[in-house]
Amino acid sequence: MRRSRRTHIATSLFAIAQLGASVADAQTAVTVPARTAWFDTGVDVVAGQRLSIPATGQWSTGGTNPQTVSADGWATISVPTLLAPRLPLGALVGRIGRRAFLVGAHYQGRPAVGGRLFLSMNDTQEGFGDNQGSLHVA
Numbered sequence: 001m002r003r004s005r006r007t008h009i010a011t012s013l014f015a016i017a018q019l020g021a022s023v024a025d026a027q028t029a030v031t032v033p034a035r036t037a038w039f040d041t042g043v044d045v046v047a048g049q050r051l052s053i054p055a056t057g058q059w060s061t062g063g064t065n066p067q068t069v070s071a072d073g074w075a076t077i078s079v080p081t082l083l084a085p086r087l088p089l090g091a092l093v094g095r096i097g098r099r100a101f102l103v104g105a106h107y108q109g110r111p112a113v114g115g116r117l118f119l120s121m122n123d124t125q126e127g128f129g130d131n132q133g134s135l136h137v138a
Helices: 002-019 125-130
Strands: 030-033 039-045 051-060 092-096 099-102 106-109 115-121 132-137
Touching: 030 039, 030 115, 051 115
Parallel strands: none
Antiparallel strands: 030 132, 039 115, 051 106, 051 132, 092 099, 092 115
């Protein structure tokens, strides 16, 4: 059952990306877990086509004193070993091909490159094991 729902969501998101519509326009939702580096959305984005990614919820990078944060992450904290080093720790980031970009609470734009869309918390590669929570992308 879970596999079937995931396939349906991926198919719906693919159709939405092809039409250049917002995920919210079709009321389709995915959950991006804090413990998964580069969650595969199943969406293939066309270069130059409008893409809208709204995100809500809270997650935490874990550690000894975990603090929750929104999709915008901690704006004043960046670490050279993050998945996207110049972007905030804990932020929702996207990747199409090799290019990472800030999604935050709401990304809207026309990606310069096409390809599969992956979403992730911006954390160090080895830091995902103690992360908590998830974000709702709809």
